[in-house]
Amino acid sequence: MARQLTTIAFDADDTLWHNERFFRMTQDHFADLLADFAAPDHLHDRLLAAERRNLGHYGFGVKGFVLSMIETAIEVTDGKVPAAVIGRLLEAGQEMLAHPIELLPHVRATVEALARDHRILLITKGDLLDQERKLAQSGLGDLFDAVEIVSEKTPEVYAGAFARHGDGADQAMMVGNSLRSDVIPALRAGGWGVYVPHDLTWALEQAEAPRDHDRFHELGDLAGLPKLAATLS
Numbered sequence: 001m002a003r004q005l006t007t008i009a010f011d012a013d014d015t016l017w018h019n020e021r022f023f024r025m026t027q028d029h030f031a032d033l034l035a036d037f038a039a040p041d042h043l044h045d046r047l048l049a050a051e052r053r054n055l056g057h058y059g060f061g062v063k064g065f066v067l068s069m070i071e072t073a074i075e076v077t078d079g080k081v082p083a084a085v086i087g088r089l090l091e092a093g094q095e096m097l098a099h100p101i102e103l104l105p106h107v108r109a110t111v112e113a114l115a116r117d118h119r120i121l122l123i124t125k126g127d128l129l130d131q132e133r134k135l136a137q138s139g140l141g142d143l144f145d146a147v148e149i150v151s152e153k154t155p156e157v158y159a160g161a162f163a164r165h166g167d168g169a170d171q172a173m174m175v176g177n178s179l180r181s182d183v184i185p186a187l188r189a190g191g192w193g194v195y196v197p198h199d200l201t202w203a204l205e206q207a208e209a210p211r212d213h214d215r216f217h218e219l220g221d222l223a224g225l226p227k228l229a230a231t232l233s
Contacts, residue, residue: 003170003171004171004232004233005118005171005172005173005192005229005232005233006118006119006166006167006171006172006233007118007119007120007121007162007165007166007167007171007172007173008114008118008119008120008121008172008173008175008225008229009120009121009122009123009158009161009162009172009173009174009175009186010111010120010121010122010123010174010175010176011123011124011174011175011176011177011178011181011182012122012124012126012131012134012135013124013126013134014104014177014178014198014200014201015104015175015176015177015182015196015198015222016103016104016107016111016122016138016140017101017102017103017104017107017134017138018101018102018104019134020198020200020201020202021200022096022099023065023096023202024200026065026069026092026093026095026096027044027047029088029092030043030047030069030073030089030092031043031044033073033085033088033089034073034076034077034081034085037076037077037081038076042076043072043076046072046075046076047068047069047072048203048204050068050069050071050072050075051064051065051068051204052204054067054068054071055204059125059126059127059151059152060125060126060127060151061126061127061130061131062093062096062097062127062130063093063127063130064127065093065096066089066090066092066093066096069089070086070089073085073086073089097130097133100137101134101137101138103138103140104198104221104222105221105222105223106221106222106223107140107222108139108140109223110222110223110225110226111140111143112143113226114225114226114229115143117233118229118233119145119146119165119166120143120144120145121144121145121146121147121148121161121165121166122135122140122144122146122147122148123148123150123153123157123158123161123174124147124148124149124150125149125150125151125152125153125181126149128149131149132149135147145165146161146164146165148161148165152181153181153182153185154185155185155186155188155189156189157185158172158174158185158186158189158191159189159190162189162191168190169186169189169190169191170190170191171191172186172191172192173186173191173192173193173194173229173232174186174191174192174193174194175194175196175222175225176194176195176196177195177196177197177198177201177205178201178205178206179195179205179206179207179208179209179210180204180205180206180207181205182195183195183209183210183216184207184210187210187213187215187216191215192215192216192217192232193210193213193215193216193217194217194218194219194225194228195209195216195217195218195219196218196219196220196221196222196225197218197220
């Protein structure tokens with residue numbers, strides 16, 4: 001028998017507010033700084049490989065991204081990258097850590113509407129201080145019953161969060177722009193997974209949509225979420 005939806009969790013970056021575009025802008029700047037040493041496409045591939053390689057060391061977020069840029073710059077220049085370039089990359093990272101928060105369409109109205117009848121969680125990964133800063137600046141903090149900033153999103157992480165802050169995964173929904181991190185592991189934990197695509201999604205967060213799963217849903221934006229939740233509550 002289907003269980004009633006009581007808990008709704010949201011991803012943060014590129015689900016509630018813009019984030020990936022700042023990474024793209026910095027990556028374009030990175031390509032300009034290293035233009036004398038590598039073509040943009042080659043540099044992008046090398047950087048992505050470094051990011052993938054370093055996830056286990058640095059985790060997700062701006063700091064790991066900056067360290068991967070520096071590592072890539074050293075590699076493509078055979079160790080001859082000018083100190084001034086390293087300095088510019090560090091400055092770019094600091095700017096990313098200070099960028100203003102801009103909510104995506106329908107976010108506040110949707111979260112406020114759902115909070116009337118559901119427990120509302122924020123489950124996000126990344127750098128702790130940066131995620132706390134963004135949440136504080138978003139103005140949404142008071143709408144969440146609980147916030148979890150995790151190093152990785154796995155079925156076990158979701159099962160634990162939904163047990164601590166809700167009635168278990170089978171009565172919970174995870175909403176996000178990443179199939180790999182937000183949707184698929186939440187489905188595997190026994191919950192609902194709602195995919196809300198963003199125009200810019202990091203390559204390492206992409207996956208095949210599980211369209212044959214009876215708890216998978218896809219929405220064009222967050223405006224349709226209250227109606228979907230009403231059919232499950």
